Amino acid sequence: MAIGEEAIVRSELRWAAVSIGVVSLIMLALIYAGIVHHINPPSNIEPIDPKTLHLSGEFTEANLGTRVSAEGQVTSRIVATQFTFQPRCIVLPANQRVTLRFATPDVIHGILVTGTNVNTMIVPGYVSQVHTVFTRTGELLMPCHEYCGLGHSEMFATLRVVPASEFKPDAQGRVSCDAR
Amino acid sequence: MTHARRLALAHFWIGFIAFAIALVLGVWQMWVRSPLPAPFLTASTYFSSVTAHGTAMAYVLTTFTVMGFGYYVAETALARALPAPRWAWTGFWLALAGTLMAVVTIFSGRAAVLFTFYPPLIASVFYYIGLVLVVAGSWIWCVLMIVAMGQWKGANPGRPVPLAMFATVANAVMWLWTTVGVTLELLFQVIPAALGLKAQIDVGLSRTLFSWTLHAVVYFWLIPSYIAFYTMVPQAAGGRLYSDTMGRLTFVLFLIYSLPVGLHHLLMDPHQSNAFKFLQVALTALVSVPTLLTVFTIGASLEIAGRLRGGRGLFGWIGALPWERPLVLATGLAFLMLAFGGFGGLVNMSYGMNAMVHNTSWVTAHFHLIFGGTVVIMYFAIAYTLWPSLTGRAAPSLAAQRLQLWLWFIGMLVMTLPWHYLGLLGQWRRVATFNYADPIIAAWGPWVIVSLVGGLILLVSGLLFVRNLLQFAIGRASHVPAEVYATAVHPPLRVPAALNGFRLWNVLVLVLMLLAYGYPLAQFFIIDPPGALVHRVDQRR
Ligand SMILES: [Cu+2]
Ligand SMILES: [Cu+2]
Numbered sequence: 001m002a003i004g005e006e007a008i009v010r011s012e013l014r015w016a017a018v019s020i021g022v023v024s025l026i027m028l029a030l031i032y033a034g035i036v037h038h039i040n041p042p043s044n045i046e047p048i049d050p051k052t053l054h055l056s057g058e059f060t061e062a063n064l065g066t067r068v069s070a071e072g073q074v075t076s077r078i079v080a081t082q083f084t085f086q087p088r089c090i091v092l093p094a095n096q097r098v099t100l101r102f103a104t105p106d107v108i109h110g111i112l113v114t115g116t117n118v119n120t121m122i123v124p125g126y127v128s129q130v131h132t133v134f135t136r137t138g139e140l141l142m143p144c145h146e147y148c149g150l151g152h153s154e155m156f157a158t159l160r161v162v163p164a165s166e167f168k169p170d171a172q173g174r175v176s177c178d179a180r
Numbered sequence: 181m182t183h184a185r186r187l188a189l190a191h192f193w194i195g196f197i198a199f200a201i202a203l204v205l206g207v208w209q210m211w212v213r214s215p216l217p218a219p220f221l222t223a224s225t226y227f228s229s230v231t232a233h234g235t236a237m238a239y240v241l242t243t244f245t246v247m248g249f250g251y252y253v254a255e256t257a258l259a260r261a262l263p264a265p266r267w268a269w270t271g272f273w274l275a276l277a278g279t280l281m282a283v284v285t286i287f288s289g290r291a292a293v294l295f296t297f298y299p300p301l302i303a304s305v306f307y308y309i310g311l312v313l314v315v316a317g318s319w320i321w322c323v324l325m326i327v328a329m330g331q332w333k334g335a336n337p338g339r340p341v342p343l344a345m346f347a348t349v350a351n352a353v354m355w356l357w358t359t360v361g362v363t364l365e366l367l368f369q370v371i372p373a374a375l376g377l378k379a380q381i382d383v384g385l386s387r388t389l390f391s392w393t394l395h396a397v398v399y400f401w402l403i404p405s406y407i408a409f410y411t412m413v414p415q416a417a418g419g420r421l422y423s424d425t426m427g428r429l430t431f432v433l434f435l436i437y438s439l440p441v442g443l444h445h446l447l448m449d450p451h452q453s454n455a456f457k458f459l460q461v462a463l464t465a466l467v468s469v470p471t472l473l474t475v476f477t478i479g480a481s482l483e484i485a486g487r488l489r490g491g492r493g494l495f496g497w498i499g500a501l502p503w504e505r506p507l508v509l510a511t512g513l514a515f516l517m518l519a520f521g522g523f524g525g526l527v528n529m530s531y532g533m534n535a536m537v538h539n540t541s542w543v544t545a546h547f548h549l550i551f552g553g554t555v556v557i558m559y560f561a562i563a564y565t566l567w568p569s570l571t572g573r574a575a576p577s578l579a580a581q582r583l584q585l586w587l588w589f590i591g592m593l594v595m596t597l598p599w600h601y602l603g604l605l606g607q608w609r610r611v612a613t614f615n616y617a618d619p620i621i622a623a624w625g626p627w628v629i630v631s632l633v634g635g636l637i638l639l640v641s642g643l644l645f646v647r648n649l650l651q652f653a654i655g656r657a658s659h660v661p662a663e664v665y666a667t668a669v670h671p672p673l674r675v676p677a678a679l680n681g682f683r684l685w686n687v688l689v690l691v692l693m694l695l696a697y698g699y700p701l702a703q704f705f706i707i708d709p710p711g712a713l714v715h716r717v718d719q720r721r
Binding site for chain 1: 223224227292293294298300301382383384387422423425426446447448449450451452453454457458461462465466468469472473476477480484526533534535536538539540605606608609610611612613618620621669670703707709710711712713715717
């Protein structure tokens with residue numbers, strides 16, 4: 001063989017340096033996206049007891065759905081349960097920061113909203129929270145995307161994104177699909 | 181036939197039978213999800229089928245192939261008899277009994293939990309015990325591989341362990357580390373729940389323990405492919421291995437970096453903090469380094485082969501390679517699919533960007549492309565390479581082997597490219613049926629049918645593979661099998677102790693695992709989150 005051992009080692013080291021350089025660039029891009037554009041995963045270590053969440057506190061039936069606080073913050077609370085969402089239809093305003101909060105009384109579920117980056121697992125024992133801004137109006141699908149039992153394929157909800165002018169909270173600050 | 185050869189054949193056949201059954205199930209599942217009407221469909225048949233498909237592909241095909249290949253390597257690369265063959269057979273029968281137990285439980289409709297079995301969904305205990313037996317069988321294999329290398333080193337003091345065996349033991353050591361996570365989950369959480377001893381489960385803890393196993397298991401499946409790349413492909417191409425040292429380094433890097441990275445499967449989970457998610461994403465980025473090193477070293481080895489065969493110019497050596505040899509062809513196709521799959525994986529692991537694709541068909545596409553395109557296609561090629569020495573007969577037709585590999589490549593692309601696209605459109609995973617009356621979903625229909633065609637091509641290829649192996653029975657007898665292992669350009673005379681064993685690297689793995697998983701696991705005992713009630717899937721309503 002014509003190639004000397006040293007030449008081989010040198011070429012391998014050069015390539016290793018290139019590889020590590022490429023990997024470092026990718027990491028820098030991720031750090032940049034995380035810090036500057038706030039592109040972070042939905043971490044939220046906020047325990048909640050799945051066995052009692054329907055009895056008291058923020059996820060009782062009366063509290064579910066979209067609500068606008070006195071300061072104008074829009075929050076939707078949604079329970080994912082075998083094999084439906086409560087409520088099954090959610091109204092949200094376009095072009096405004098909204099917060100989605102999920103909890104489950106039974107098994108693992110997960111959601112995504114088609115055509116957006118909204119995505120989270122819903123794990124019994126924790127509240128999952130996603131902040132987002134919907135830029136397009138219309139009806140979006142929000143299916144359960146984690147296997148949760150035999151009825152899993154039929155488990156989905158609808159997000160109705162409306163222009164700010166049509167987003168009209170009632171006296172308690174609630175907005176629901178049937179009210180319209 | 182020697183013990184190791186009989187062992188290898190027995191293991192390969194169990195793996196390949198499981199593979200063929202899983203292929204049929206996979207095609208039926210794609211048919212069900214398409215707009216075309218499919219037979220036998222109920223929620224229970226569909227999710228039992230998905231469970232069987234995942235279990236057979238991920239646990240049975242892989243574990244048996246890794247074990248069978250390891251026994252072959254231990255005997256041929258070390259050129260000495262296998263230690264304690266009786267124990268090897270014990271491992272085989274344990275794993276086979278476990279496989280049958282799991283499969284019977286699934287097909288009786290009592291284990292529709294998918295192969296990831298996320299609690300608090302709980303199946304019949306026999307499904308989990310079956311899996312534990314498969315793992316127990318593989319642990320015997322791990323110990324035998326480590327002992328075989330130790331005995332060889334004792335008899336050959338100071339000499340470098342042959343690369344194929346060094347890599348096999350790297351995989352055995354990694355597998356022992358890998359299975360700790362899932363074993364803790366099964367023994368302390370899932371099996372007690374399945375036996376009715378526990379009514380509640382800490383789901384965050386079980387998901388974190390499973391994630392410990394979930395990434396490294398992929399490298400357990402993949403390492404036989406890399407062993408073939410380094411130690412067999414240069415020989416099949418008519419060349420030399422460019423660098424033996426780089427090979428050792430690559431397998432050491434796999435051992436170190438495939439373990440402390442599993443949290444990238446939990447990026448969308450609420451119960452892990454962004455700090456640890458980010459730390460493990462950074463370590464995940466590093467796991468691409470050994471693959472990049474491999475692409476270079478194998479590329480250079482093939483270039484040597486091409487030039488020895490008269491190839492000239494910058495790219496002329498590529499055309500001069502013996503593409504008619506199945507192992508060389510499989511390597512070329514695997515590298516192409518690895519390039520596609522690697523790009524997809526980059527998006528998955530990208531911390532924030534993961535939200536775009538998590539639990540969509542993009543992910544399904546990614547792991548089928550990596551698994552089918554790099555793992556399984558090389559299992560085919562390994563089988564084709566070893567079969568002459570295992571059966572004592574020559575292949576009756578290399579053309580049939582090449583056709584099979586091409587069909588696999590084409591089928592993989594036809595199936596997974598539409599899946600990637602559908603994933604970006606938001607098509608979600610793990611459902612039996614879609615409501616094609618919905619206008620958004622109706623637009624997906626044609627692409628789902630294209631991917632089904634890809635699945636059918638894969639099924640044809642898989643069955644042709646089994647036929648090609650059976651055809652060896654009519655091949656002419658060949659009692660002097662060709663040398664399968666490549667020599668390096670500069671065969672190592674001595675290597676540093678660090679690249680001839682794993683003691684140092686085990687310490688490093690321990691440190692990294694404490695760093696990466698110490699707090700993410702300990703936090704559940706500190707915050708003591710409320711448990712979730714067990715939900716059984718094996719009770720008839
Ligand atoms: Cu579900
Ligand atoms: Cu992974």
